[in-house]
Amino acid sequence: MSTYIKTVRVQTHDLDSLKHVNNVRYVEWIQDISKEHWESQVKQSVQGELIWVVRNHNITYHGSAVLNDLIEISTKVEAWRGPISVRKVEMRDNKTKKLLVMAITEWCALHPKTLKPVRVPEGVQQLFTNNG
Numbered sequence: 001m002s003t004y005i006k007t008v009r010v011q012t013h014d015l016d017s018l019k020h021v022n023n024v025r026y027v028e029w030i031q032d033i034s035k036e037h038w039e040s041q042v043k044q045s046v047q048g049e050l051i052w053v054v055r056n057h058n059i060t061y062h063g064s065a066v067l068n069d070l071i072e073i074s075t076k077v078e079a080w081r082g083p084i085s086v087r088k089v090e091m092r093d094n095k096t097k098k099l100l101v102m103a104i105t106e107w108c109a110l111h112p113k114t115l116k117p118v119r120v121p122e123g124v125q126q127l128f129t130n131n132g
Contacts, residue, residue, distance in 0.1 A: 070094035
């Protein structure tokens, strides 16, 4: 499976009133890394052939992060079902490798003009399954 990884440093604007990373910020990071992975694997000329929308987020919080923590965020596509891409995102403390957040998101591919679900082409699926 093709895995995409990046590291972020927790900033003041990421925090909630408890001085932990806000749940909404974790969702933004899930969406950001998913988009970055897509853009890193698929030619720009093909990217416009599909629009991705979230069908379902399932997020489990295992720990919290605070100001200046480095968080390693990784993602990979776990499965394909017609127009559905099942993507896993993990966020870990970069120093201890402790799991902070795990998310499984179902993304649905839509045709850009009709906005109806469309099957993800086999060639696109292979870009995410054959790159180790």
